[in-house]
Structure formats: C-alpha cells, structure tokens
Amino acid sequence: MNLECQRLTEEFILELLNKKGSVGEIIKDNVVYLIITALVVLMIGSYLYVQNNGAGIWGSFYAQEIVSIVNQAQVGDSITIDVGRATRIAKRNGVPFESIFSVIPASNELCISLSTSGKNCLSYFNNVVPEVKLDLGVPGNLLTINVRTR
Amino acid sequence: MRGQVDSQLAGFIFIFVCLLIIGGVVAGNTIALGDDFNYKPLDAAILNAQVQKCLSLHDISKISSDFYATCGINESIIKKYYRIKICDTVECIGSKGIFSTEGDFEICGITGINKNSNYPSCSTSQILISSKKYTIITVSSQDVRRGL
Structure with missing residues (x-):
C-alpha cells in the first residue's frame, strides 16, 4: 500500500514538472482576460468605496445645495450654512479642509471634494462671483458664501 | 477555425459576465443607498x-x-x-x-x-x-x- 502511494505521488510530481512550461503559456494566452478582470475589480472597488463612505452622495447634496443658494443670491448677500457632515467625511477620507469647497469663477463652476478619488461639480447660471470661507468650530463647522459682483 | 470561434465566444461571454457583475453591484448599491436626488x-x-x-x-x-x-x-x-x-x-x-x-x-x-x-x-x-x-x-x- 505504501509503495503504491509513493508511486502515485512520484507520478503526480512528474506530471506537474512536465506541465511546467504550459503554466506560463496559459497565463500568456489569458493576459487580456487578467487585465480586464483587474480593471473591473478596481472599478467596482473604487465605486463602492466612494459610494459607501458617503463622499458621493453627500458631495452631490452639498454641490446642489450651494449652487441653489448662489443661483438665488444677489450681489452683497452673505449666506452661512452648516457643513459639519461634509467636514467629517472629508477628514475621514484625508481631504484637507481648504480643498473641500472650490469655486472656479471663470467657468461659473462650484466643486465639492469629499474624497481623494473624486469631486462633484455643478455650474451656476447667476452672473455673480461667490467667495466661500470655511470657519471651523464656531461652534460647528460653517461655510459662509459672500456674493460679489463679476 | 473552430478554435478561433470558440475563443471569440469565450471573450464575449467573459465581457458579458463582467458587465453583468458591474450592473449587479451598481443596482445593489442603488437599492441599498437610494438613487441620486434628481436636481x-x-x-x-x-x-x-x-x-x-x-x-x-x-x-x-x-x-x-x-x-x-x-x-x-x-x-x-x-x-x-x-x-x-x-x-x-x-x-x-x-x-x-x-x-x-x-x-x-x-x-x-x-x-x-x-x-x-x-x-x-x-x-x-x-x-x-x-x-x-x-x-x-x-x-x-x-x-x-x-x-x-
């Protein structure tokens, strides 16, 4: 029985050694599939990461909220909103506070970045220049939007 | 010829399965967290x-x-x-x-x-x-x- 077992093991090892060259060939043949699989896994992983830590949904919410305010504002207005949740999510994701809210006056665009992997942007149609200022712990974290003339 | 057709078919099936998985993940996430608010x-x-x-x-x-x-x-x-x-x-x-x-x-x-x-x-x-x-x-x- 022991001899039989030893013989079978030897045969198996020999078979593996004979197939050594074909393992490389199998990988070479399927390199395209491996690259696609890696890309799909990366895409799904980053999508779930951004969605489930709240950065996607809350980034979109704050962008809509602030653009709605800017679109209805008049020159000289100063509006303050609580952005406590946005700062918490940004801190968790390692985003510096000064780069959460950004305004690009040249293209009338406002962007919210709550994760390092992406930002949410919307354009405002009101022909004004909003200046955003983040005040931390006043109490709470507040964002002041000062509306200036273009 | 037969091998080439089989290889192409396997490629299509692979892409289809990938798209199915992506769709399933997006759908599942949307059901669980809700769709974006229509602004x-x-x-x-x-x-x-x-x-x-x-x-x-x-x-x-x-x-x-x-x-x-x-x-x-x-x-x-x-x-x-x-x-x-x-x-x-x-x-x-x-x-x-x-x-x-x-x-x-x-x-x-x-x-x-x-x-x-x-x-x-x-x-x-x-x-x-x-x-x-x-x-x-x-x-x-x-x-x-x-x-x-």
Whole structure:
C-alpha cells in the first residue's frame, strides 16, 4: 500500500514538472482576460468605496445645495450654512479642509471634494462671483458664501 | 477555425459576465443607498423664478433685446445646460416667443417628464405684467458632474 502511494505521488510530481512550461503559456494566452478582470475589480472597488463612505452622495447634496443658494443670491448677500457632515467625511477620507469647497469663477463652476478619488461639480447660471470661507468650530463647522459682483 | 470561434465566444461571454457583475453591484448599491436626488426640476424652477423676477423688474423690450445682461444670467452656462423661452401668449411651447434660446421645448409638453431623471426637466409659469400675461418656460439638463 505504501509503495503504491509513493508511486502515485512520484507520478503526480512528474506530471506537474512536465506541465511546467504550459503554466506560463496559459497565463500568456489569458493576459487580456487578467487585465480586464483587474480593471473591473478596481472599478467596482473604487465605486463602492466612494459610494459607501458617503463622499458621493453627500458631495452631490452639498454641490446642489450651494449652487441653489448662489443661483438665488444677489450681489452683497452673505449666506452661512452648516457643513459639519461634509467636514467629517472629508477628514475621514484625508481631504484637507481648504480643498473641500472650490469655486472656479471663470467657468461659473462650484466643486465639492469629499474624497481623494473624486469631486462633484455643478455650474451656476447667476452672473455673480461667490467667495466661500470655511470657519471651523464656531461652534460647528460653517461655510459662509459672500456674493460679489463679476 | 473552430478554435478561433470558440475563443471569440469565450471573450464575449467573459465581457458579458463582467458587465453583468458591474450592473449587479451598481443596482445593489442603488437599492441599498437610494438613487441620486434628481436636481433638475429644482434647478429649472429656480431659473424660472429668476426670469420671473427679471420680467417684473425690467422693461420687456430691454429683456428681449439684451436678456443676459439685463437679467444678470450667464449666457455660456445657459447655452450649455439650460433653455429659456418667454412668450406673451398662454400657449408657448409651439410659438416663437419674445425671447428664446436654441433647443427643443416640445419635451415640456410630455406629462411626467420631471419624474424621469434621465430626461431634462421643465418648469412653466405665468406672470401678469401691465395686465398682459407672459408665459415662461425653463429647461434644465444639468446633472452633478463627477470627476477627479
């Protein structure tokens, strides 16, 4: 029985050694599939990461909220909103506070970045220049939007 | 020949399975967390209110000749994401109007268009100025843009 077992093991090892060259060939043949699989896994992983830590949904919410305010504002207005949740999510994701809210006056665009992997942007149609200022712990974290003339 | 066909078929099946998995993950996540809020109806309504305010504050002839400067609205953003039409008649979709941007306003005649987030959203209102009724139609097609 022991001899039989030893013989079978030897045969198996020999078979593996004979197939050594074909393992490389199998990988070479399927390199395209491996690259696609890696890309799909990366895409799904980053999508779930951004969605489930709240950065996607809350980034979109704050962008809509602030653009709605800017679109209805008049020159000289100063509006303050609580952005406590946005700062918490940004801190968790390692985003510096000064780069959460950004305004690009040249293209009338406002962007919210709550994760390092992406930002949410919307354009405002009101022909004004909003200046955003983040005040931390006043109490709470507040964002002041000062509306200036273009 | 047979091997080549088999290889192509395997490729198609592989891509199909990948797309199926991506679709399943996105659908599952959307069901669990909810779809994005459809911002377009609110966006169109805010623009409509701003145009109404402008009509009530300024002369109609000035608005029709120089709408953007008179109303303080950015022309390039409107041309990119919005449509505006002002008529001095109740029926506005099919008429020429006293001011109109380029684009299709026929979609505003479709019932329930604002409930579908895949389509642009419309807002229609009427305002009485000097005993004359004006109709304002605004359309928004702006979605939140995600980028790096």
